[in-house]
Amino acid sequence: KAREVLDHGFVRVIDYMGDDAAICQAARVSYGKGTKSVQNDEGLIRYLMRHWHSTPFEMCEVKLHVKLPVFVARQWIRHRTANVNEYSARYSILDREFYIPRAEDLAAQSVINNQGRGETLTGEEAERVLRYLKDDAGRAYDHYEEMISDEGQQGLARELARMNLPANIYTQWYWKVDLHNLFHFLRLRADSHAQYEIRVYADAICEMVKDWVPAAYGAFEDYRMGGANLSGRQL
Amino acid sequence: KAREVLDHGFVRVIDYMGDDAAICQAARVSYGKGTKSVQNDEGLIRYLMRHWHSTPFEMCEVKLHVKLPVFVARQWIRHRTANVNEYSARYSILDREFYIPRAEDLAAQSVINNQGRGETLTGEEAERVLRYLKDDAGRAYDHYEEMISDEGQQGLARELARMNLPANIYTQWYWKVDLHNLFHFLRLRADSHAQYEIRVYADAICEMVKDWVPAAYGAFEDYRMGGANLSGRQL
Amino acid sequence: KAREVLDHGFVRVIDYMGDDAAICQAARVSYGKGTKSVQNDEGLIRYLMRHWHSTPFEMCEVKLHVKLPVFVARQWIRHRTANVNEYSARYSILDREFYIPRAEDLAAQSVINNQGRGETLTGEEAERVLRYLKDDAGRAYDHYEEMISDEGQQGLARELARMNLPANIYTQWYWKVDLHNLFHFLRLRADSHAQYEIRVYADAICEMVKDWVPAAYGAFEDYRMGGANLSGRQL
Amino acid sequence: KAREVLDHGFVRVIDYMGDDAAICQAARVSYGKGTKSVQNDEGLIRYLMRHWHSTPFEMCEVKLHVKLPVFVARQWIRHRTANVNEYSARYSILDREFYIPRAEDLAAQSVINNQGRGETLTGEEAERVLRYLKDDAGRAYDHYEEMISDEGQQGLARELARMNLPANIYTQWYWKVDLHNLFHFLRLRADSHAQYEIRVYADAICEMVKDWVPAAYGAFEDYRMGGANLSGRQL
Numbered sequence: 045k046a047r048e049v050l051d052h053g054f055v056r057v058i059d060y061m062g063d064d065a066a067i068c069q070a071a072r073v074s075y076g077k078g079t080k081s082v083q084n085d086e087g088l089i090r091y092l093m094r095h096w097h098s099t100p101f102e103m104c105e106v107k108l109h110v111k112l113p114v115f116v117a118r119q120w121i122r123h124r125t126a127n128v129n130e131y132s133a134r135y136s137i138l139d140r141e142f143y144i145p146r147a148e149d150l151a152a153q154s155v156i157n158n159q160g161r162g163e164t165l166t167g168e169e170a171e172r173v174l175r176y177l178k179d180d181a182g183r184a185y186d187h188y189e190e191m192i193s194d195e196g197q198q199g200l201a202r203e204l205a206r207m208n209l210p211a212n213i214y215t216q217w218y219w220k221v222d223l224h225n226l227f228h229f230l231r232l233r234a235d236s237h238a239q240y241e242i243r244v245y246a247d248a249i250c251e252m253v254k255d256w257v258p259a260a261y262g263a264f265e266d267y268r269m270g271g272a273n274l275s276g277r278q279l
Numbered sequence: 280k281a282r283e284v285l286d287h288g289f290v291r292v293i294d295y296m297g298d299d300a301a302i303c304q305a306a307r308v309s310y311g312k313g314t315k316s317v318q319n320d321e322g323l324i325r326y327l328m329r330h331w332h333s334t335p336f337e338m339c340e341v342k343l344h345v346k347l348p349v350f351v352a353r354q355w356i357r358h359r360t361a362n363v364n365e366y367s368a369r370y371s372i373l374d375r376e377f378y379i380p381r382a383e384d385l386a387a388q389s390v391i392n393n394q395g396r397g398e399t400l401t402g403e404e405a406e407r408v409l410r411y412l413k414d415d416a417g418r419a420y421d422h423y424e425e426m427i428s429d430e431g432q433q434g435l436a437r438e439l440a441r442m443n444l445p446a447n448i449y450t451q452w453y454w455k456v457d458l459h460n461l462f463h464f465l466r467l468r469a470d471s472h473a474q475y476e477i478r479v480y481a482d483a484i485c486e487m488v489k490d491w492v493p494a495a496y497g498a499f500e501d502y503r504m505g506g507a508n509l510s511g512r513q514l
Numbered sequence: 515k516a517r518e519v520l521d522h523g524f525v526r527v528i529d530y531m532g533d534d535a536a537i538c539q540a541a542r543v544s545y546g547k548g549t550k551s552v553q554n555d556e557g558l559i560r561y562l563m564r565h566w567h568s569t570p571f572e573m574c575e576v577k578l579h580v581k582l583p584v585f586v587a588r589q590w591i592r593h594r595t596a597n598v599n600e601y602s603a604r605y606s607i608l609d610r611e612f613y614i615p616r617a618e619d620l621a622a623q624s625v626i627n628n629q630g631r632g633e634t635l636t637g638e639e640a641e642r643v644l645r646y647l648k649d650d651a652g653r654a655y656d657h658y659e660e661m662i663s664d665e666g667q668q669g670l671a672r673e674l675a676r677m678n679l680p681a682n683i684y685t686q687w688y689w690k691v692d693l694h695n696l697f698h699f700l701r702l703r704a705d706s707h708a709q710y711e712i713r714v715y716a717d718a719i720c721e722m723v724k725d726w727v728p729a730a731y732g733a734f735e736d737y738r739m740g741g742a743n744l745s746g747r748q749l
Numbered sequence: 750k751a752r753e754v755l756d757h758g759f760v761r762v763i764d765y766m767g768d769d770a771a772i773c774q775a776a777r778v779s780y781g782k783g784t785k786s787v788q789n790d791e792g793l794i795r796y797l798m799r800h801w802h803s804t805p806f807e808m809c810e811v812k813l814h815v816k817l818p819v820f821v822a823r824q825w826i827r828h829r830t831a832n833v834n835e836y837s838a839r840y841s842i843l844d845r846e847f848y849i850p851r852a853e854d855l856a857a858q859s860v861i862n863n864q865g866r867g868e869t870l871t872g873e874e875a876e877r878v879l880r881y882l883k884d885d886a887g888r889a890y891d892h893y894e895e896m897i898s899d900e901g902q903q904g905l906a907r908e909l910a911r912m913n914l915p916a917n918i919y920t921q922w923y924w925k926v927d928l929h930n931l932f933h934f935l936r937l938r939a940d941s942h943a944q945y946e947i948r949v950y951a952d953a954i955c956e957m958v959k960d961w962v963p964a965a966y967g968a969f970e971d972y973r974m975g976g977a978n979l980s981g982r983q984l
C-alpha cells in the first residue's frame with residue numbers, strides 16, 4: 045500500500061473522506077432544486093476546476109503517513125493549510141537513516157538557474173561528494189548516539205543532541221489536507237521548478253490521487269499542471 | 280439520522296474521518312518507539328486536551344449538512360477554519376421557510392447585558408411580535424415570488440430579489456471541519472454567551488460528537504466547557 | 515478619503531503596512547547576498563506574480579472600514595483569510611439604511627446564466643419592484659423599532675428583533691487582509707461573474723490598491739485580471 | 750534596535766500596524782453608538798482577553814526579521830497563521846554560523862520528562878559534547894564549501910550540498926503575524942515546556958510586544974501566561 049520514495053522514504057494513505065461524487069454533491073448544494081440535470085459529474089468537476097470554484101474540492105480530505113528527509117520536510121511544511129503530527133526528536137531517538145542520492149541524481153549547480161540543477165556529476169567529483177555525505181552523516185550519528193548515551197555519563201538532552209544531525213536524516217509525519225489545497229501543493233511541488241527530492245514525493249501522491257478521485261485529478265492535470273497562464277499583454 | 284433544530288432546521292452527519300483511536304495514533308507518531316506503554320487512549324487524550332496539544336485533534340474531520348436561519352448562518356460563518364458550500368440564492372429560489380420563535384423563546388432585551396436576553400415576553404406584546412414576524416416574512420416572500428416571476432414580465436434577477444427577504448429565512452450548507460476547530464466552535468457557541476438560536480445547533484452537534492469520539496468529547500467537556508480560566512491576579 | 519459605494523456604502527483605508535518596496539525586500543531575503551543586482555523592483559514584482567510566488571505579497575497588509583448591505587457582506591465574509599470586526603446587531607441598534615438599486619441596476623434574471631443578470635427592467639415592473647423593496651424595508655424597520663422599544667412594554671431582545679430586517683440593510687465592519695489574499699478577493703469579486711453589488715466594492719478597492727502598491731497592482735492586473743488560463747487540451 | 754538572541758541570532762522589528770488603541774477601535778465597531786462611555790481602553794482590553802474575544806487583537810500586525818538555528822526554525826514554522834519569507838539555501842550559500850550552546854546550557858536529558866532537560870553537564874562529558882558539536886559543524890561546512898566550489902570541478906548543486914549541514918546552522922526569515930496569533934505563539938513558546946532555544950526568542954519578542962502594546966501585553970500576561978486552566982472536575 046505504501047509507495048516507496050527516495051532511498052528510505054515512503055508515502056502511505058492512512059485514511060480519506062469523500063470522492064468525485066462528494067465534490068459534485070457539495071457543488072450541487074449551491075444549485076438547489078431545478079438543476080438536477082445540469083451536467084454529469086465529470087463535466088461538473090471540469091467546470092468547477094476551470095472557473096476556480098475551489099470550495100467543493102475542499103470537501104474531500106486525505107491523511108498520509110510520510111517518511112522524508114528533513115530538508116524536504118522543511119519545504120513541505122511551508123504549506124500551511126494542512127494538519128501535521130511529526131515525530132519528535134525531543135522526545136524520541138532518531139533512526140540512523142540518511143538520504144544519499146543515487147549517482148544519477150548528483151547534479152551540478154545550474155549555470156543558468158540560481159535555484160536549479162544542471163548536469164550530473166561524474167568521476168572523482170561524484171565519488172568525493174558521496175563519500176562526504178556518507179561519512180559526515182555517519183560520524184554525526186555516531187556522536188549523536190555517544191552524546192545521548194547514559195552509560196557512564198549523564199547523557200545530553202535529546203533535544204540538544206539532535207542539532208548535530210544533518211538535513212538528510214529522515215523524519216516522519218502524519219499529514220492531512222483537503223483536496224483543493226493538495227492540488228495547490230501538487231501544482232507547486234510536482235512542477236519542474238521544485239527540487240527533485242520533493243518532486244518525487246509529489247509524483248507519488250499524484251498517482252494516489254489519480255486512483256482516489258480520477259475525474260478531479262483529470263481536471264487538475266488538464267487545467268493546472270498542463271495548462272498555461274497568459275498575461276493580458278501576451279493575449 | 281438528522282437531528283431537528285428550531286422549527287425547520289436540522290443537523291445531519293454526511294461523513295467523518297477518524298475517531299478517538301486516530302487522535303492517539305497521530306499523537307503517538309510524535310513519541311516514536313520506546314513509548315508504547317505510556318498511557319491508555321483515554322488518558323492520552325485527556326493529557327493532550329489539558330496541555331493544549333491541539334494538533335492530534337485536527338486529525339479527525341466531520342462533514343455536516345445544516346439547515347439554519349440566515350442570522351444564525353451569519354454568526355456561524357465567522358468560524359473561518361472550516362469548508363463550506365452554501366445554497367446559492369443567486370442561482371436558486373429560496374424556500375418559504377422562516378424561523379418563528381416559540382412563545383417561550385420570545386425574550387426581552389436583558390437590562391444588565393447589552394448582548395443578551397432577559398425575561399420572556401408575555402401577553403399582547405408577545406402576540407404582536409409574533410404577528411409582525413409572521414406577517415412581514417410572509418409579505419416579503421410574496422413579493423419575492425412576484426418579483427422573480429417571469430409570467431407576463433421580465434422577472435427580477437434572483438440575486439436582487441432575495442434582498443427583500445428577512446434574516447430569519449432558512450438557508451442550508453455543507454460544513455466540514457476538523458475536531459480541534461469544531462471544539463473551538465462548540466466552546467464559543469454552546470456557551471451561555473452565545474445567542475440561543477445558534478446554541479441549540481451547537482448542543483445538537485455536541486450530542487453527535489459525544490457519539491463519535493466519546494473520549495475526546497469527555498475531555499473537552501471537562502477541560503473546556505466545564506473548566507475555568509483563572510488569571511494570575513486571581514491565583 | 516472614503517470612497518462612496520452604492521447608495522449608502524463606503525470603503526475607507528484605516529491603516530496599511532508595507533508597499534512595493536516591502537514586497538521586494540521580503541523576496542530578496544530568499545536570495546541572500548550575491549543577487550543584489552538581479553532586477554529592479556518592478557521587474558522582480560512581475561516575476562513573482564508570473565510564477566505564483568505569492569508569499570512576498572503577504573508581507574503587505576491593509577485595514578479597511580467598509581459599510582455594505584448584508585447580502586453583500588454574506589458573500590464577502592466567505593473569504594476566510596482576513597480579520598474582521600463587524601457591528602453587532604445583538605449589542606446595538608441597526609440604522610434605518612437600506613440599499614435600493616438605481617433604476618439602471620434593476621436587472622432581470624439572465625436567461626442564459628442561472629447565476630446572472632440580463633436586461634434592465636422597465637416601466638411598471640421596475641416601479642413595482644422599487645415600491646416593494648422600499649415599502650417592505652420601511653415596514654420591517656418600523657416593526658423592528660416597535661418591537662425593541664421599551665416604552666410601555668418590555669421590549670424584544672435586539673438579537674431577535676433584527677431577524678425581521680431584510681438583507682439589503684447596511685452593516686459595517688473593519689476588514690484587514692494581506693495583499694496576496696486581497697488580490698485573490700479582487701480577482702474573484704471584481705470579475706464579471708461576481709454580483710454587481712459586490713463588484714463595485716471590489717472596483718473601489720482596486721483604485722485604492724493601485725495608489726498604494728502601483729507595481730504590484732500593475733502585475734496583478736496584467737497576469738490575473740487581464741490574463742487567461744489555458745488548459746493543456748487547449749494548448 | 751535588534752535584540753540579540755543565542756550566540757548569533759537576533760529578532761528585529763521591521764514594521765508594525767496598530768496599537769492598543771487600534772484593538773479598542775475595532776472592538777468598538779461592534780458596539781456601535783450608545784456605548785461610547787463603556788470602558789477605558791485598558792479595561793476593555795482586559796475584558797476582551799478574559800472572554801476570549803480574540804478578533805480585535807487580530808487587528809494589530811507585526812513584521813519581524815529573525816535569525817535563528819534551523820532546529821528552532823523547524824519548531825517555529827509549525828505556527829501556520831503567519832507569513833514567512835526565508836533565506837533560500839537552494840538559491841544562496843549559507844553562512845558558516847552555528848549555534849554552540851554555552852556551557853551552562855548543556856543540559857542532560859531529563860529523567861522524569863521525556864521531552865525535557867535535567868541537570869547541566871559537567872567536566873569531560875561537557876567538553877566532549879562541545880568538541881563534537883564544533884568539530885562536526887566545522888567539518889560539515891568545510892565539505893559543503895568544497896562540494897559547491899566550481900574551481901576545477903562542476904560544483905554540486907547548492908540545494909543538494911546543504912543537506913550535509915547540521916540543524917544548528919543559522920537561517921533567517923521575515924515573519925509577519927497578527928497580535929492574537931503572536932500571543933498564541935508566545936503562550937506556547939515562552940512556556941516552560943518549550944525548548945530553551947526557542948524560549949529565548951519568545952522572551953525577546955515578549956519584551957518587544959510589551960513596548961508596542963503595553964495594555965494588551967499586560968492582559969495577556971495576566972490571563973494567559975500567569976493564569977491557570979482548571980477542569981470541571983478540579984472545580
Ligand SMILES: Cc1cc2nc3c(=O)[nH]c(=O)nc-3n(C[C@H](O)[C@H](O)[C@H](O)COP(=O)(O)OP(=O)(O)OC[C@H]3O[C@@H](n4cnc5c(N)ncnc54)[C@H](O)[C@@H]3O)c2cc1C
Binds near residue numbers: 125829
Ligand atoms: C512544547 C511543545 C511540544 C510540541 N511537540 C510536538 C511534537 O512532538 N510533534 C508535533 O508534530 N508537534 C509538536 N508541537 C507543535 C504543535 O503540535 C503545533 O504545531 C504548534 O505548537 C503550533 O500550534 P498551533 O497549531 O496552535 O498554531 P497555528 O498553526 O498558528 O494555529 C493557530 C490556530 O489556527 C487554526 N489553524 C491554523 N492553521 C490551520 C489549519 N491548516 N487547519 C486547521 N486549523 C488551523 C487552529 O485553530 C490553530 O489552533 C509542539 C509544540 C509545543 C509548544
Ligand SMILES: Cc1cc2nc3c(=O)[nH]c(=O)nc-3n(C[C@H](O)[C@H](O)[C@H](O)COP(=O)(O)OP(=O)(O)OC[C@H]3O[C@@H](n4cnc5c(N)ncnc54)[C@H](O)[C@@H]3O)c2cc1C
Binds near residue numbers: 360365366695
Ligand atoms: C462568482 C462566485 C460565485 C459563488 N457562488 C457560490 C455558491 O453558490 N455557494 C457557495 O457556497 N459559495 C459560492 N461562492 C463563494 C466561494 O465558494 C468562496 O467561498 C469564496 O469565493 C472565497 O474564496 P476562497 O475560499 O478562495 O477564499 P479564502 O477563504 O480567502 O481562501 C483563500 C485560500 O486560502 C486557503 N484557505 C483559507 N481558509 C481555508 C480553510 N478553512 N480550509 C482550507 N483552506 C483554506 C485556500 O487555499 C483558499 O483557496 C462564489 C464565489 C464567487 C466569486
Ligand SMILES: Cc1cc2nc3c(=O)[nH]c(=O)nc-3n(C[C@H](O)[C@H](O)[C@H](O)COP(=O)(O)OP(=O)(O)OC[C@H]3O[C@@H](n4cnc5c(N)ncnc54)[C@H](O)[C@@H]3O)c2cc1C
Binds near residue numbers: 361460468601605807
Ligand atoms: C458570544 C459571541 C459574541 C460575538 N460578538 C461579535 C461582534 O460583536 N462582532 C464581531 O465581529 N464578531 C463577534 N463574534 C465573532 C467572533 O469575533 C469570532 O469571529 C468568532 O467567534 C469565530 O472565532 P475564531 O476567529 O476564534 O474562529 P476561527 O475563525 O475558526 O479561527 C480559529 C483560530 O484560527 C486562527 N485563524 C483562522 N483564520 C484566521 C485568519 N484569517 N487570520 C488569522 N488567524 C486565523 C486564529 O488563531 C483563530 O483563533 C462573537 C462571537 C461570540 C461567540
Ligand SMILES: Cc1cc2nc3c(=O)[nH]c(=O)nc-3n(C[C@H](O)[C@H](O)[C@H](O)COP(=O)(O)OP(=O)(O)OC[C@H]3O[C@@H](n4cnc5c(N)ncnc54)[C@H](O)[C@@H]3O)c2cc1C
Binds near residue numbers: 122232694829840
Ligand atoms: C519552487 C519554489 C521555490 C520556493 N522558494 C522559496 C524561498 O526561496 N523562500 C521562501 O521563503 N519560500 C520559498 N518557497 C515556498 C513558498 O514561498 C510557499 O511558502 C510555499 O510554496 C507554500 O505555498 P502557499 O503559501 O501558497 O501554500 P499554503 O500555505 O498551503 O497556503 C495556500 C493559500 O492559503 C492562504 N493562506 C494559508 N495560510 C495563510 C496565512 N497564514 N496567511 C494568509 N494566507 C494564508 C493563502 O491564500 C495561500 O495562498 C518556494 C516554493 C516553491 C514551490
